[in-house]
Amino acid sequence: MLRVFAISGFSGTGKTTLVKNVVKHLTKRGYSVGTVKSSKHDILPPEGTDTYIHLKASAHPVVLLGPSTTTIRYTRKLSPSELLERIDADIVVFEGFKSSSIPRVWCVGDRTIEQKNIPDRTHAIISWKSTETENTYSLPVLQSNAIEEIVDIIEKHAVQPEHVQF
Template sequence: MPARRKQPVFGITGRSGSGKTSLITRLLPVLTQQGLRVSTIKHTHHGVDMDQPGKDTFLHRESGAQEVMLATPERWVLQHETATMPSLEALVQAMTPVDLILVEGFHATVPTSLEVWRPETGKAPLFPDTSAIALVVTDSPVIPQNRPDLKFMRLEDVAAIAVFIREHAATLMLA
């Protein structure tokens, strides 16, 4: 039986246009400078295809391959065909173990996360109804007080956000 492994994960969530990706790109250098090996998972509700019609890998997939790997001297990509969205645990299980995985999206299933909330987007926040959100990162001068368990930080305080993530990352137990 394979050994079970522990994988720390932390979610970065928020409405479209709130700045999730921008925050992650500012957090990654801070976390890696602290000696952490960090990977990311990006969830989207939109269909994307990294392949191009007519290319060999596209033809392999269209001809029925369940998985298609493209390898170059700089990186490799594994495409896997699936009928349903895989679980967060299944995706994490497929990744190489690292010190931390940042998960963009999956706000309904990631065990603990922060929300990037910027009122100027005009979109309602997730934190009032999402108990897994432990931190709200915002540029709003007005801080709602509807969840006393919630911590708020300024969007530009990346170092403090990184500390919070390290201290509050959830540990997934994987087979």
């Protein structure tokens, strides 16, 4: 049964590195894992490539079948719910999605942020700093290399998609 969890925070706080490590550890625990990354930019295939030409001709979708991968490009933004219908995984980790109600950990990097700026449904703060410093949050603060503990939180708090608003 598909479940979702987010790794959120501001730019430059270590989200992508944490996602990479979390995916590796969830996979070692036997889960199939998908990821969804939010971006402010559209990414097009290089100009002049066949897939670029197909897109410019208004094909929808454009599918690229490689020797060992498949890429499907839609010419409109899919909702997270539509994406999840197409993902066959046990857990989908969303990177970003600060405004959603997905359960999450919140990356702060080496910064300190005010408790009031941490979204609801946050289950831990992830920091690059030593956790031996004073914890001013009402949540656990974990170092970014405490992957086993972070994955434990994900296993415990990931929910089915119908329980969140994107």
